[in-house]
Amino acid sequence: MVHPKRNWREIQLKSFSENMKYLPNDERINKSRKLLEGDVVLDIGCGNCEFIKDFKAEKYGIDLNPAYKKICSSKNVRFISMNIDGKRLPFPGKSFDCIYAGEIIEHLFNYEYLISESYRVLKEGGALILTTPNLTSLQHRFNLLCGKHLFYMHPKLHPHHLRLFTKSELIEMLERNGFKVEKVRGNSIAFSYRKFPVLTPMFVRLADYYPSLANHLIIKARKVNSR
Numbered sequence: 001m002v003h004p005k006r007n008w009r010e011i012q013l014k015s016f017s018e019n020m021k022y023l024p025n026d027e028r029i030n031k032s033r034k035l036l037e038g039d040v041v042l043d044i045g046c047g048n049c050e051f052i053k054d055f056k057a058e059k060y061g062i063d064l065n066p067a068y069k070k071i072c073s074s075k076n077v078r079f080i081s082m083n084i085d086g087k088r089l090p091f092p093g094k095s096f097d098c099i100y101a102g103e104i105i106e107h108l109f110n111y112e113y114l115i116s117e118s119y120r121v122l123k124e125g126g127a128l129i130l131t132t133p134n135l136t137s138l139q140h141r142f143n144l145l146c147g148k149h150l151f152y153m154h155p156k157l158h159p160h161h162l163r164l165f166t167k168s169e170l171i172e173m174l175e176r177n178g179f180k181v182e183k184v185r186g187n188s189i190a191f192s193y194r195k196f197p198v199l200t201p202m203f204v205r206l207a208d209y210y211p212s213l214a215n216h217l218i219i220k221a222r223k224v225n226s227r
Contacts, residue, residue, distance in 0.1 A: 027204050028102075028131055028187035028216050035129050035183065035220045038097020042121070044084060044114070045104040049077040052100065060096075062089070086110035089117045096122055102131045103216075106152070106161045115177045122223045128179060130219045131187075135164035138189050138213040152215075167212050170219055179221035186214020 029051060036055050043052045046061030049072040059077040061068075066081035073079060080090060085108045099118050105111040118128050133152035134140070140150045152158050165173075171181050186207030188200065207214035 027207075028218060031185055031187065031208075031218050032100065032102060032129055032131055035127070035218075036098055036100065037127055040096050041098045041100065042091075042096045043077070044099060044101040044118075045107075046072065046077065046079070048072065049075045049079070051102065052077065057097075060091075084108070084114060084117075086113055089121050091121045093120050094123045094126075096126055098122075098127045098129065100129045102129075103133070105130065106132050106164055109162060111163075112173055112177070115173060115179075119178050119223055124223060126223045127182075128174070128221050128223070130170065130174075130221070131216055132170070133161070133164055134186065134212070134214055134217045135166045135169075136212050137215045139215060140164075141213075165217070167217055167219075170217060174219070174221045178223060180224045181219060181221045183218075183220040184211050185218040186211035187216040187218065189213045189215070 033051070033055070036052070036057075038057060040058045040060075041052060041055060042060045042062070043049065044062050046052070046063045046068070047065075048068055049059075049061050052059050052061070053075040059075075061072050061077045061079050062082060062084060063072075063079070064081065064083055069079045069081060082090065084104075099122060101114065101118065105114060108114060115128075122128065135150070140152070143150050149155070150164065152164060153161055167184060171184070174181055188203040188207045189210065190200070190203040211217055
């Protein structure tokens with residue numbers, strides 16, 4: 001029996017979704033949490049504040065969805081609901097020791113303004129932890145070779161992603177805004193964790209040595225220049 005093209009497309013999308021269940025997204029979270037520091041921290045795009053809930057510090061969270069306010073408050077996070085795209089962060093300069101912006105800049109039109117604003121509200125020597133899908137991941141290189149959509153720019157799976165970045169683009173942008181990049185890591189390198197789950201630990205370790213091939217980039221940069 002020959003299936004209609006539409007059905008094959010649905011099957012392909014379902015396969016993508018199934019694979020996502022096996023992506024070590026927890027490794028991006030775990031590796032990022034190890035980079036947190038300081039007494040006053042801000043999570044931009046905090047969602048339900050799960051990322052910073054256990055970190056011992058004065059905690060602030062920003063998210064577009066006001067529905068998260070109650071749950072974040074229950075986790076001792078001071079929550080602010082706002083659209084940060086091109087907007088000034090509602091804090092005075094030099095307020096935070098550390099800022100986490102996880103999976104945010106790929107959703108923004110004015111992504112560099114967020115970097116500039118993060119610099120402004122960080123204390124001298126403060127740290128910015130940034131994560132985002134990697135344009136040059138091994139998975140994306142394979143997608144291009146096969147003439148397929150980039151996974152993290154797929155119009156049905158990730159309709160809100162506006163653009164992706166390479167490692168070198170992020171480093172140049174951070175340095176241009178007064179940061180010194182200290183660490184560049186990746187979450188993992190792989191195509192399908194569902195098919196090869198036994199190899200996941202190896203892929204996770206390799207991502208720290210070859211972040212340009214990882215599915216997600218994890219960068220820690222420090223405010224070093226007074227502008």
